[in-house]
Amino acid sequence: MVENMSERMPSNIAQIHDAAIEFAYGRKNLPEDIEELYEWLIANKIYGGELHYELYYHLTDIEFSDEELRWARKLDQSAPIDDQMRVKYGREAIDNYVNGFNDHLVSPETLKLENDRGETIYICGIGYMAGQGGIEMTWHGFYESREKYLEYLKSDGGMRDSVEIDQIKDAEILELWKYH
Numbered sequence: 001m002v003e004n005m006s007e008r009m010p011s012n013i014a015q016i017h018d019a020a021i022e023f024a025y026g027r028k029n030l031p032e033d034i035e036e037l038y039e040w041l042i043a044n045k046i047y048g049g050e051l052h053y054e055l056y057y058h059l060t061d062i063e064f065s066d067e068e069l070r071w072a073r074k075l076d077q078s079a080p081i082d083d084q085m086r087v088k089y090g091r092e093a094i095d096n097y098v099n100g101f102n103d104h105l106v107s108p109e110t111l112k113l114e115n116d117r118g119e120t121i122y123i124c125g126i127g128y129m130a131g132q133g134g135i136e137m138t139w140h141g142f143y144e145s146r147e148k149y150l151e152y153l154k155s156d157g158g159m160r161d162s163v164e165i166d167q168i169k170d171a172e173i174l175e176l177w178k179y180h
Contacts, residue, residue: 090173
C-alpha cells in the first residue's frame, strides 16, 4: 500500500492534497490554492516519487541547418550539401544533444498521492536540470497513471524519450532542417 503522504503534511496542505484527489475523481473543483501543494512538495523535496531517470527532449531544441553542418565539418560555403549528409549530421547532433550535458533535457516526475479511502492519483510534472541548483519542477497536473502522463508528453509529437533516438525517421530530421 502507498503511504498516505497527507499524514506527514501540515493540515492546510493535507486538505489541499485531499481536495486534489477529489478533483481528479471529478467530485470537486480544482482547489484554488493548489500552488501551495506544489510549493510544499518542492520545498520539502517530495517529488520524483517514481523517478526513472528518463530524459526527454524536443527535436525542435536542436539546430538542424546547413550553416551548422558547414561549421561542424569545416566545409567551404561553396561545398555541396545533400540530404544524406544532412541526415548523418542530424543524427550526430541528436546524439550529442542527448548524451552531452544539456539543461534542455527534462525528466518526467510522478508522485503517487493517496487519500484515507485508498484512492490514488499521480501528480505529474517535469524536472528541469538546473546545474548545481538541482532539479526545478514544473507541475502539469494530475493523471491516473505514470503511463498516461508519458503519453500526454509525447502527444504533441515533439517530446521524445532519449532512448528512442534510433526511432527518429530521416524525414523528421529533414522536416526540421533549415536550408540556408
